[in-house]
Amino acid sequence: MASKLGAARYGKDNVRVYKVHRDQKTGVQTVVEMTVCCLLEGDIETSYTKADNSVVVATDSIKNTIFILAKQHPVTPPELFGSIIGSHFIEKYSHIHVAHVSIITHRWTRMTVDGKPHPHSFLRDGAETRNVQVDVTEGKGIDIASSIAGLHVLKSTASQFWGFVRDEYTTLPEVRDRILSTEVDATWRWKLFDNVSQVQADTARFDNAWSAAREITLNTFAKENSASVQATMYNMAEMILGAVPQVESVDYSLPNKHYFEVDLKWHKGLKNTGQDAEVYAPQSGPNGLIKCTVVRPSTAKL
Numbered sequence: 001m002a003s004k005l006g007a008a009r010y011g012k013d014n015v016r017v018y019k020v021h022r023d024q025k026t027g028v029q030t031v032v033e034m035t036v037c038c039l040l041e042g043d044i045e046t047s048y049t050k051a052d053n054s055v056v057v058a059t060d061s062i063k064n065t066i067f068i069l070a071k072q073h074p075v076t077p078p079e080l081f082g083s084i085i086g087s088h089f090i091e092k093y094s095h096i097h098v099a100h101v102s103i104i105t106h107r108w109t110r111m112t113v114d115g116k117p118h119p120h121s122f123l124r125d126g127a128e129t130r131n132v133q134v135d136v137t138e139g140k141g142i143d144i145a146s147s148i149a150g151l152h153v154l155k156s157t158a159s160q161f162w163g164f165v166r167d168e169y170t171t172l173p174e175v176r177d178r179i180l181s182t183e184v185d186a187t188w189r190w191k192l193f194d195n196v197s198q199v200q201a202d203t204a205r206f207d208n209a210w211s212a213a214r215e216i217t218l219n220t221f222a223k224e225n226s227a228s229v230q231a232t233m234y235n236m237a238e239m240i241l242g243a244v245p246q247v248e249s250v251d252y253s254l255p256n257k258h259y260f261e262v263d264l265k266w267h268k269g270l271k272n273t274g275q276d277a278e279v280y281a282p283q284s285g286p287n288g289l290i291k292c293t294v295v296r297p298s299t300a301k302l
C-alpha cells in the first residue's frame with residue numbers, strides 16, 4: 001500500500017515532578033508539584049517507516065532530562081521551565097526541530113496554622129491548576145500559552161438568559177434570575193519569544209499575568225449581572241488583553257453547568273419553582289459549552 005508518514009511526534013507524558021526549596025536562614029520551605037508532557041518532532045520519520053531507532057531519543061531519557069533540568073534550573077514560573085526544557089532538546093539534538101512541552105502545576109497552598117503561614121505544610125485548596133503549553137521551534141522561537149484550568153465557580157443570582165431564538169425547537173423559558181456555574185478554562189497566548197533569555201528577561205510578567213487573569217475572571221464573574229456566558233466571557237477576555245500588553249489573544253472555554261428547578265407541588269402543594277425555588281437538581285450533563293478567542297482588532301479575522 002502506498003503511504004507516507006503525515007505527521008509524527010513522541011515523548012514522555014505524565015512526568016510527575018516535585019521540587020522543594022529550603023530557605024536555610026528562615027527554615028521556610030516552598031514546594032512545586034507539576035505534571036509534565038514533552039513531545040519531540042524532527043527527522044524521526046525512519047523510526048516509524050524503517051524501524052530505525054538510531055534517531056530516537058528514548059522517552060525514558062526525555063523523562064530523565066526533565067528531572068535533571070528541574071534540579072539545575074528554577075521550575076517557576078512554568079513558562080520559563082517549559083522554555084528551558086524545550087530549548088534543551090532543540091539545542092542538544094541536531095535532528096530534533098520542535099519540542100512541545102506542557103506543564104500542569106498543581107495547587108499546594110501554604111497552610112495558615114494558629115493564624116500564621118506554616119513553614120512547611122500545604123493544602124490542595126481546589127482542583128484548579130496553572131497550565132502552560134510551550135512550543136519551541138528551531139529557527140522560529142518560543143510560543144507560550146498560559147492557562148487557568150479547573151477553577152470551579154458558581155453564582156446563585158445576578159445571571160440572566162433571554163432574547164434567544166424561539167421557534168418550534170425551543171422549550172427553555174427566558175429567565176431574569178438564574179444560577180450560573182462553570183469550570184473556568186482561560187488561556188492567554190504570548191507574542192513569540194526569540195529564545196530562553198527573552199523569556200527569562202522579565203519572569204515576573206508571567207506571575208503578574210496569571211494573577212491579573214484570575215482576578216479579572218473572578219471579579220467579572222461575581223460583579224456582573226450576566227446576560228449570557230458568551231457576553232461575560234468576552235468581557236473577561238477583553239479585560240485581560242487590556243491588562244497584559246504582551247498577550248496576543250485570550251481563549252475561554254466555559255461549560256454551562258445547569259441547575260434545574262425541581263417542581264414539588266405534587267407533594268402537598270409544596271412551592272419550589274420561580275420565586276419559591278430553593279432546592280435545585282445540579283445536572284452532570286448534557287451541558288452547554290461556550291468557547292471564544294478574543295484578539296486585538298488589528299489581528300481580528302472576523
Ligand SMILES: O=c1[nH]c(=O)c2[nH]c(=O)[nH]c2[nH]1
Nearest residue numbers: 161172227228229230256288
Ligand atoms: O449563557 C447561556 N448561553 C447559551 O448559549 C445558552 N443556551 C442555553 O440553553 N442556555 C444558555 N445560557
